[in-house]
Each structure stands twice: as structure tokens, then as C-alpha cells.
Amino acid sequence: MKHSIVLLPGDGIGPEIVAQARGVLEAVASRFGHDFSFSSHRIGGIAIDETGDPLPAETVDACRSASAILLGAVGGPRWDDPSAKTRPEAGLLRIRKELGLFANLRPIKLFDELADASPLRADIVQGTDILFFRELTGGVYFGESGSSGEGEDETAFQSMTYSRREIKRIVRMAATAARERSNRLTSVDKANVLEPSRLWRRVAAEVMTEEFPDVQYDVVLVDAMAMHLINRPADFDVVVTGNLFGDILTDEASMLPGSLGMLPSASLGESGPGLYEPIHGSAPDIAGKGIANPLATILAAAMMLRHSLSLHAEADAIETAVAGVLADGLRTADLARGDSEAISCEAMGAAVVKKIAG
Ligand SMILES: NC(=O)C1=CN([C@@H]2O[C@H](COP(=O)(O)OP(=O)(O)OC[C@H]3O[C@@H](n4cnc5c(N)ncnc54)[C@H](O)[C@@H]3O)[C@@H](O)[C@H]2O)C=CC1
Ligand SMILES: CC(C)CC(=O)C(=O)O
Numbered sequence: 530m531k532h533s534i535v536l537l538p539g540d541g542i543g544p545e546i547v548a549q550a551r552g553v554l555e556a557v558a559s560r561f562g563h564d565f566s567f568s569s570h571r572i573g574g575i576a577i578d579e580t581g582d583p584l585p586a587e588t589v590d591a592c593r594s595a596s597a598i599l600l601g602a603v604g605g606p607r608w609d610d611p612s613a614k615t616r617p618e619a620g621l622l623r624i625r626k627e628l629g630l631f632a633n634l635r636p637i638k639l640f641d642e643l644a645d646a647s648p649l650r651a652d653i654v655q656g657t658d659i660l661f662f663r664e665l666t667g668g669v670y671f672g673e674s675g676s677s678g679e680g681e682d683e684t685a686f687q688s689m690t691y692s693r694r695e696i697k698r699i700v701r702m703a704a705t706a707a708r709e710r711s712n713r714l715t716s717v718d719k720a721n722v723l724e725p726s727r728l729w730r731r732v733a734a735e736v737m738t739e740e741f742p743d744v745q746y747d748v749v750l751v752d753a754m755a756m757h758l759i760n761r762p763a764d765f766d767v768v769v770t771g772n773l774f775g776d777i778l779t780d781e782a783s784m785l786p787g788s789l790g791m792l793p794s795a796s797l798g799e800s801g802p803g804l805y806e807p808i809h810g811s812a813p814d815i816a817g818k819g820i821a822n823p824l825a826t827i828l829a830a831a832m833m834l835r836h837s838l839s840l841h842a843e844a845d846a847i848e849t850a851v852a853g854v855l856a857d858g859l860r861t862a863d864l865a866r867g868d869s870e871a872i873s874c875e876a877m878g879a880a881v882v883k884k885i886a887g
């Protein structure tokens with residue numbers, strides 16, 4: 530069967546890591562006899578440079594008619610001018626909203642082969658396997674914003690809003706996933722202070738009581754969760770939270786496997802193509818050096834095969850290949866510890882391709 534995959538390489542290390550993930554998908558196509566077609570489109574800073582818009586209409590059109598979308602990252606210091614009319618990040622927020630991708634799944638899974646990579650104690654990280662559901666198209670990132678005044682009175686605001694509908698659909702999706710795992714769901718909010726969090730807590734409790742009474746459910750305040758996550762991560766299974774909290778907690782959680790370069794994500798809606806990306810950004814500090822870790826993007830490609838194309842054996846093959854290269858001791862610079870020598874982004878991609886080819 531033919532699958533059309535849209536690639537959105539973006540900025541910084543985006544093109545480097547997406548190139549490696551594409552190579553891995555081509556290896557999968559060749560081993561399993563699939564017909565994947567690829568087309569690349571602009572998003573982010575490069576799209577601003579070339580069209581003046583971080584999300585050109587042709588990119589949205591291509592995404593809408595794709596089987597699935599694989600994104601690198603957007604942004605970088607070149608586009609950080611505070612007086613600029615638009616920023617690369619606006620393109621990413623808009624594509625998520627345009628496609629209705631309200632659920633961002635961020636698995637925090639350890640590879641046994643990387644036991645030495647985490648800065649945290651091995652006995653703490655051991656057994657970590659968390660699936661975050663981060664609400665992706667609401668909350669403060671999409672709130673009304675503005676500024677006024679001058680001098681010491683200059684003021685800026687950005688509002689945080691959540692509706693009952695937005696909360697229900699993400700909680701339902703997370704609770705359904707919990708049933709397929711170990712039947713435990715934790716909701717993270719800041720209901721002691723924030724009004725939208727109070728609504729979140731109330732609606733989440735209603736959904737859980739009425740529709741998922743069999744799922745073990747608890748709530749944790751986000752500040753405490755930041756601590757529990759690196760103190761007793763193995764106690765959590767499925768976690769559901771809002772846009773801002775999920776963004777921050779999962780970057781923190783990347784220290785469990787040992788690097789931001791290891792965490793993939795899937796952004797899904799009720800229907801239509803899913804968007805798959807690493808959770809990290811465009812890493813301008815290492816862009817162009819050929820040293821970025823492509824594994825998060827390669828693992829995002831595996832999530833794409835599983836969730837959007839229903840190619841489960843193929844997704845497993847990618848994950849097994851990643852475990853295999855790590856078992857062989859191959860490490861990009863972010864993962865290399867002690868005397869171990871780091872390999873390049875390209876070499877890591879090639880090693881995964883070789884494992885898949887067999
Ligand atoms: N989804 C996206 O496109 C996102 C874009 N951004 C944007 O990216 C730009 C840079 O943001 P930062 O705060 O520096 O966050 P970042 O995630 O790009 O980088 C943070 C640190 O992690 C390292 N890192 C990230 N990915 C890596 C990889 N694959 N391999 C090895 N090391 C890696 C970087 O070198 C850096 O030291 C900003 O413009 C930001 O807005 C940030 C987060 C998400
Ligand atoms: C719009 C992005 C820059 C936000 C982010 O950090 C993320 O989605 O992980």
C-alpha cells in the first residue's frame with residue numbers, strides 16, 4: 530500500500546535528524562515491501578525567510594492530504610528579534626491547531642542499554658515507563674495576549690483558558706490508554722492557584738468516575754510532580770496534563786533516559802494525519818556540526834508507523850534496531866559518557882539502517 534509522508538525538516542538540527550529518520554523509513558519500506566513517498570515542505574524560520582510566513586498555505590495543504598507528517602524542529606536565534614512580526618514557533622503552534630492535534634503523546638521509556646546515560650541514580654530510573662498525554666491545542670500557548678504601558682509600567686499578559694470539551698477529550702484518551710497499560714492515570718494540574726486547573730480537576734474527576742471507574746486515578750500538583758518525576762519515576766504510568774505543564778515536565782523527564790535526543794512524540798487528533806516529532810527543539814548550539822542525536826526522530830518515525838499507518842511489526846523493527854545500536858555501544862555526543870567515543874548524527878542513522886536491513 531502507498532503511504533505519502535510529509536517531511537517538515539524546519540530549522541537548526543531539524544534537516545539533519547529528519548534526513549536520518551527518512552533513511553530509516555526507506556530501509557523499512559525496502560525490508561517490508563512498502564511504498565512510502567516523501568515530500569518536504571517549509572515550516573518555521575526557513576519558511577519565514579523564503580515566504581514571510583512560518584506556515585505557508587502550501588505546507589498546510591500538503592499536511593492535510595498526507596498519510597502522516599514527520600517534523601524536525603523550528604526556531605533559532607536568527608529569528609529571535611522581539612520586534613519581528615512573527616516567529617518560527619508560531620508555525621508549529623498553527624499546524625497543531627489547524628490539524629486539530631490536541632493530544633501529544635510523549636513516552637518516557639528507558640533503553641536498558643542506556644543504563645549509564647542518566648545523570649540520576651540507576652536505582653531511581655530503573656523501571657521507568659511513563660506515557661505523558663500533553664494537551665496540545667489549548668491552554669496558555671493559545672491564550673489571548675497583549676502588552677501595554679511604558680517604562681516601569683510596561684505590562685504584558687497571556688491568558689490561560691481550558692474548556693470542558695478540551696479537558697474531557699484528552700482525559701478520555703489518556704484513560705483509554707491507561708486501560709491498555711497498567712490501569713493507572715495521574716492528572717497533573719495547579720488547582721491550588723489556577724482557575725483553569727480547578728476546572729481541569731473537576732472535569733477530569735467526573736470523566737474518571739463516570740466513564741473509567743476501573744482505572745486507578747490520582748491527582749498531583751505540578752510543582753510536586755516536577756520533584757516526584759526525578760525521585761520516584763517508576764511509580765507513574767499514564768500522566769495527563771495541560772499544554773504548558775506537559776511541555777516542561779517532559780523536557781525534565783528526558784534526564785531519565787539521559788538525553789533530550791532520545792524522546793519522540795506523536796500529536797494526534799480525532800481524525801486525519803498525525804504529526805510526529807522529537808520533543809526537543811532546533812538545538813542551535815549544535816546545528817550544522819553533524820553531532821545531533823537522531824534517535825528521538827527515528828523513534829518518532831516508529832510511532833508514526835504504529836499510530837498513523839498501523840504498521841506494528843515495522844515500528845517494532847525500528848525500536849529493536851535502536852536498542853541494537855545502543856547495545857553495540859554506539860553513542861552520539863549527548864549520550865557518550867567517560868571514555869566512550871561519540872559518533873556523528875549520520876553514522877548513528879546509518880547504524881540503525883544497517884540493523885533494519887539485517
Ligand atoms: N518542537 C519544536 O520545534 C521546538 C522548538 N524549540 C525551539 O528551538 C530553539 C532552541 O531551543 P532550546 O531551548 O535550546 O531547546 P532545544 O531542545 O533545542 O535544546 C536544548 C539542549 O538540548 C540539546 N539537544 C536538543 N536536541 C538534541 C539532539 N537531538 N541531540 C543532541 N542534543 C540535543 C541542545 O543542544 C541544547 O543544549 C528555540 O528557538 C525554541 O523555541 C524548542 C522546543 C521545541
Ligand atoms: C511551540 C514549541 C516551541 C513548544 C515546545 O517546546 C514543544 O512543543 O515542545
Ligand SMILES: [Mg+2]
Pocket residue numbers: 776777780808809
Ligand atoms: Mg518543548
